Amino acid sequence: MAIPTDGQQPEELVRVQDLVVHYPVRSGVFRRISAWIKAVDGVSFSIREGETLGLVGESGCGKSTVGRAMLRLKDPTGGKVMFNGVDILKLPTNELKPIRRNMQIVFQDPYSSLNPRKPVADAILAGLKIHKVGAIEERYPMVIDALQRVGLEEYYASRYPYEFSGGQRQRIGIARALVLRPKFIICDEPVSALDVSIQSQVLNLLRELQQELSLTYLFIAHNLSVVEHISQRVAVMYLGKIVELTGSQALFEEPLHPYTRALISAIPRPRPGNKRERIILSGEVPSPLNPPPGCHFHPRCPWADSHCAQADPPLREVRPGHWAACWKIEG
Amino acid sequence: MQTIEAINPQRSPKEAPGKKAGVGLTAIVWRRFRRHPGAIAGAIVLSIIVLSCTLAFLSPYDPYRSDITSRLEPPSLAHPFGTDQLGRDLLTRCLYGGRISLLVGALVVLVTLIIGVPVGALAGYLGGWVDDVLMRIIDAALSLPVLLILILLSAILREVELPAFERNNVVLIALVIGALSWMTVARLVRALFLTLREQEYVTAARALGASSLLIMSSEILPNSFGPIIVESTLEIGWAILEESGLSFLGFGIQPPTPSWGNLLNGAQEHIITHPWLAIFPGVMIFLTIISVNYIGDGLRDALDPYKVLKQIAEV
Numbered sequence: 199m200a201i202p203t204d205g206q207q208p209e210e211l212v213r214v215q216d217l218v219v220h221y222p223v224r225s226g227v228f229r230r231i232s233a234w235i236k237a238v239d240g241v242s243f244s245i246r247e248g249e250t251l252g253l254v255g256e257s258g259c260g261k262s263t264v265g266r267a268m269l270r271l272k273d274p275t276g277g278k279v280m281f282n283g284v285d286i287l288k289l290p291t292n293e294l295k296p297i298r299r300n301m302q303i304v305f306q307d308p309y310s311s312l313n314p315r316k317p318v319a320d321a322i323l324a325g326l327k328i329h330k331v332g333a334i335e336e337r338y339p340m341v342i343d344a345l346q347r348v349g350l351e352e353y354y355a356s357r358y359p360y361e362f363s364g365g366q367r368q369r370i371g372i373a374r375a376l377v378l379r380p381k382f383i384i385c386d387e388p389v390s391a392l393d394v395s396i397q398s399q400v401l402n403l404l405r406e407l408q409q410e411l412s413l414t415y416l417f418i419a420h421n422l423s424v425v426e427h428i429s430q431r432v433a434v435m436y437l438g439k440i441v442e443l444t445g446s447q448a449l450f451e452e453p454l455h456p457y458t459r460a461l462i463s464a465i466p467r468p469r470p471g472n473k474r475e476r477i478i479l480s481g482e483v484p485s486p487l488n489p490p491p492g493c494h495f496h497p498r499c500p501w502a503d504s505h506c507a508q509a510d511p512p513l514r515e516v517r518p519g520h521w522a523a524c525w526k527i528e529g
Numbered sequence: 530m531q532t533i534e535a536i537n538p539q540r541s542p543k544e545a546p547g548k549k550a551g552v553g554l555t556a557i558v559w560r561r562f563r564r565h566p567g568a569i570a571g572a573i574v575l576s577i578i579v580l581s582c583t584l585a586f587l588s589p590y591d592p593y594r595s596d597i598t599s600r601l602e603p604p605s606l607a608h609p610f611g612t613d614q615l616g617r618d619l620l621t622r623c624l625y626g627g628r629i630s631l632l633v634g635a636l637v638v639l640v641t642l643i644i645g646v647p648v649g650a651l652a653g654y655l656g657g658w659v660d661d662v663l664m665r666i667i668d669a670a671l672s673l674p675v676l677l678i679l680i681l682l683s684a685i686l687r688e689v690e691l692p693a694f695e696r697n698n699v700v701l702i703a704l705v706i707g708a709l710s711w712m713t714v715a716r717l718v719r720a721l722f723l724t725l726r727e728q729e730y731v732t733a734a735r736a737l738g739a740s741s742l743l744i745m746s747s748e749i750l751p752n753s754f755g756p757i758i759v760e761s762t763l764e765i766g767w768a769i770l771e772e773s774g775l776s777f778l779g780f781g782i783q784p785p786t787p788s789w790g791n792l793l794n795g796a797q798e799h800i801i802t803h804p805w806l807a808i809f810p811g812v813m814i815f816l817t818i819i820s821v822n823y824i825g826d827g828l829r830d831a832l833d834p835y836k837v838l839k840q841i842a843e844v
Contacts, residue, residue: 266732269736271732271735271736294738295738298736298737298738299738301736302737303732303733303736305729305732305733307729310728310729310730311729311730311732311733312730312733313730313734313748313751314752315751315752316751324734324737324739324747325737325738328737328738328739328743329737329738371733374733374737378737
């Protein structure tokens with residue numbers, strides 16, 4: 199499958215190609231594999247250096263699984279994840295370690311992602327110890343530097359996670375990822391567990407850090423307005439597949455895929471009266487255990503016809519730099 | 530921001546450092562432990578027992594020298610616990626016996642932890658075939674008839690003359706009891722590791738590139754200390770009882786060396802006529818076990834993560 203790009207010839211940092219993650223469903227006395235959950239079913243995208251790619255979709259569409267499979271935190275069934283030209287899915291575990299220094303993750307839940315028995319400094323220090331960064335006496339200043347970069351003072355270093363609020367914990371999680379000076383950070387719904395007032399603080403922090411340290415982000419979220427705020431390009435996932443991928447502005451101004459159109463029409467508007475047509479999808483998201491044949495979206499799609507129920511539409515470039523997987527889009 | 534801090538100064542982060550910086554988890558656990566009256570009483574009683582056993586040499590009596598003139602005396606000022614059938618002071622023998630019994634208890638716990646924690650940790654963390662194999666071994670070990678094995682062992686060891694199997698080898702006895710009782714700890718640790726390995730801080734450690742060994746030892750194990758400590762305290766009491774049973778079967782500590790177990794066994798013939806011979810060692814065992822259990826109870830409450838969280842919410 200072609201890799202969706204936006205036409206500009208970029209310095210590509212990360213490229214995901216036909217990533218597939220299937221989970222076996224076991225049943226019966228002998229725990230035989232009776233079915234497969236197709237969590238991620240052939241996802242491809244690339245991220246340029248310094249760019250933020252947003253990845254949005256409903257709960258259970260496989261967006262978090264994409265992020266975790268890219269870091270080999272979950273074992274992918276197939277596909278390639280190229281980082282700086284190296285396929286990290288093929289690396290043996292010992293060669294993976296230097297790559298991990300360059301690819302980090304910020305988690306959704308700021309409560310369970312910090313070890314309750316470790317003071318903050320120890321949690322951040324762990325990465326430096328694992329990768330033997332610097333001399334031992336140089337490490338503590340690096341920890342403090344990471345803390346200060348995320349807006350926390352030095353005296354917080356000896357505190358335990360329970361002494362912090364959700365937003366502060368998320369900053370600690372960011373500091374933990376940051377201290378290794380990675381090039382690429384996967385933000386796995388980093389703000390969805392936070393209060394709205396804190397969300398924008400953390401988002402702004404992530405943006406500032408990106409500029410200061412020239413970071414590249416894969417920003418996973420289910421909140422479209424959050425993604426619009428931070429991403430240059432956005433990929434929309436539905437049931438394990440990318441259905442649309444384009445620049446952030448184009449996606450919000452002119453969504454092409456019927457699913458994206460429904461999502462965008464559902465964003466609450468800050469100013470009432472400014473009427474917009476609300477597209478309400480019928481039915482529920484089908485189970486990834488038994489996805490519908492053809493286009494996964496066809497049972498809920500207002501445009502679907504018999505062809506959609508038979509053939510799976512490929513992700514193709516329908517406008518320059520604007521990729522969508524739908525038979526009904528001209529282009 | 531400015532206005533919020535002005536209205537509610539407690540919320541200001543600058544307020545916090547001096548006030549709360551020292552309150553670690555250990556401090557909270559200790560504070561909650563102190564509030565448990567049973568646990569505090571248990572800790573006091575146990576300290577007294579341990580202290581008097583270590584200071585047993587201060588006794589004016591020799592625990593081994595018999596004195597035919599004062600056989601089977603009831604408790605008196607000269608002999609607070611009375612004397613036994615050979616005229617030895619029972620208090621002194623109880624204290625010397627306590628040294629052995631407490632040592633056996635502690636060593637057994639050490640042995641069960643040394644075997645049980647790694648086995649449970651590997652099974653719980655790695656899962657898959659490792660888990661299957663280790664769990665079948667645990668099942669097999671649990672299905673062994675403990676009593677028969679002990680009787681068999683004691684029969685064999687009575688015949689063998691090897692320095693390693695010399696009588697009253699406390700380490701050997703602890704090894705045998707430990708080898709027959711590590712399975713509960715292993716199962717407990719496995720269950721803890723099974724749940725904790727799904728925590729996101731474990732995933733975070735993997736993303737940082739931590740090895741399985743590091744994750745098990747520095748991320749998961751510290752979070753399972755609570756239940757492991759509680760289980761260990763309960764194990765001490767059980768091991769002391771088990772040693773008594775072993776003495777009875779002729780495998781544990783053999784007279785004239787006293788242990789609480791064999792003091793109790795030796796009192797059998799005289800239990801109707803001279804009940805203090807059984808009562809005092811029995812009371813020592815009872816007090817030790819009940820205090821250890823209360824301490825374990827207090828620790829369990831103090832270390833309960835949900836209660837700790839509630840406590841934090843109160844602070």
